[in-house]
Amino acid sequence: SAVELGPYQHYMQKEIFEQPRAIADTLEGVVNIMPELFGDKAFSVFQQIDSVLILACGTSYYAGLTAKYWLESVAKIPANVEIASEYRYRDSVPNPNTLVVTITQSGETADTLAAVKHARSLGMLHTLTICNAATSAMVRECALAYITRAGVEVGVASTKAFTTQLVGLFLLTLAIAQSKNRLSEEQEQAHLKALRHLPAALQSVLALEPHIVAWAEAFARKENALFLGRGMHYPIALEGALKLKEITYIHAEAYAAGELKHGPLALVTEEMPVVTIAPNDTLIEKLKSNMQEVRARGGQLYVFADADSHISPSEGVHVIRLPENYGLLSPILHVVPLQLLAYHTALARGTDVDKPRNLAKSVTVE
Numbered sequence: 001s002a003v004e005l006g007p008y009q010h011y012m013q014k015e016i017f018e019q020p021r022a023i024a025d026t027l028e029g030v031v032n033i034m035p036e037l038f039g040d041k042a043f044s045v046f047q048q049i050d051s052v053l054i055l056a057c058g059t060s061y062y063a064g065l066t067a068k069y070w071l072e073s074v075a076k077i078p079a080n081v082e083i084a085s086e087y088r089y090r091d092s093v094p095n096p097n098t099l100v101v102t103i104t105q106s107g108e109t110a111d112t113l114a115a116v117k118h119a120r121s122l123g124m125l126h127t128l129t130i131c132n133a134a135t136s137a138m139v140r141e142c143a144l145a146y147i148t149r150a151g152v153e154v155g156v157a158s159t160k161a162f163t164t165q166l167v168g169l170f171l172l173t174l175a176i177a178q179s180k181n182r183l184s185e186e187q188e189q190a191h192l193k194a195l196r197h198l199p200a201a202l203q204s205v206l207a208l209e210p211h212i213v214a215w216a217e218a219f220a221r222k223e224n225a226l227f228l229g230r231g232m233h234y235p236i237a238l239e240g241a242l243k244l245k246e247i248t249y250i251h252a253e254a255y256a257a258g259e260l261k262h263g264p265l266a267l268v269t270e271e272m273p274v275v276t277i278a279p280n281d282t283l284i285e286k287l288k289s290n291m292q293e294v295r296a297r298g299g300q301l302y303v304f305a306d307a308d309s310h311i312s313p314s315e316g317v318h319v320i321r322l323p324e325n326y327g328l329l330s331p332i333l334h335v336v337p338l339q340l341l342a343y344h345t346a347l348a349r350g351t352d353v354d355k356p357r358n359l360a361k362s363v364t365v366e
């Protein structure tokens with residue numbers, strides 16, 4: 001209803017703008033990093049495990065892909081991420097010392113529930129869910145849980161559920177690292193401080209909306225778009241492309257930028273907008289040469305840089321700069337302008353933003 005929507009036109013827009021609050025709520029009970037955030041038995045489980053297997057669908061799967069980078073670089077634990085509908089039906093080699101992690105907004109996705117049951121039937125008994133629905137089937141199914149506090153998400157295209165899942169997954173990374181003595185007290189405090197600053201950092205990203213509205217006008221006239229990212233921003237490129245295709249029906253693909261020359265470069269012409277996620281991380285110089293490859297073929301670059309990326313606008317290169325570089329938590333900030341780009345492009349095209357054709361909020365049957 002109009003009352004619930006307040007100043008917003010759609011639930012999706014409202015939910016995008018609720019993200020600072022959703023993240024603050026998700027962090028509310030977190031006084032310190034500790035395994036018990038995930039359940040009473042979490043400490044002994046985290047000590048025992050030698051790897052992590054993440055199972056999820058859709059946007060939640062991309063949260064899992066992002067977490068793989070954190071788990072391996074911060075907790076130094078091998079992590080694999082699988083699409084639940086693939087894992088449940090393939091022959092795999094079970095490892096009883098793996099922590100099986102499901103990620104699900106609804107806690108009711110049929111494939112993800114079946115995947116964790118399948119893992120258990122193979123003898124993998126350490127299960128944990130990152131879930132937004134405290135009384136869902138998934139929470140009953142898993143031994144350990146972290147409940148995100150995104151609140152009810154109405155828009156079919158997931159936004160605040162995704163960013164709060166990332167917060168839960170970063171906390172999981174820190175708790176595993178701590179249980180295995182791979183985190184110093186100083187590092188722990190620095191990560192906590194960065195987490196607590198996220199709501200304020202997100203507010204300044206949301207303030208970029210007017211710039212994104214201007215880009216959306218150009219996107220609304222396209223039928224194809226390419227999204228590029230590297231490292232932990234590659235999953236963010238995938239999520240940006242998913243948002244665009246879900247609600248605007250523009251065909252969008254995401255590539256790890258280093259793969260450009262192995263195929264997608266063949267598609268690049270003046271008609272192809274190429275959205276590039278370009279924070280100032282260790283891969284920025286490599287990303288800049290990927291961007292030159294696009295420009296040399298006439299491709300139009302739409303770059304989300306940050307304060308330190310040293311990328312300036314020029315012919316065919318459009319730049320929006322995020323106010324600060326956010327290190328390991330940068331994916332949580334960089335996904336927000338991509339949500340806004342999809343939203344405003346959908347508005348310009350006049351599609352049904354909150355209820356895109358053929359899609360359901362929660363897929364409870366196979």
Ligand code: G6P
Nearest residue numbers: 058059060104105106109158360
């Ligand atoms: C549907 C929704 C997506 C969601 C996916 C997984 O496809 O439209 O937004 O990411 O299901 O849902 P879950 O509730 O398991 O996160």
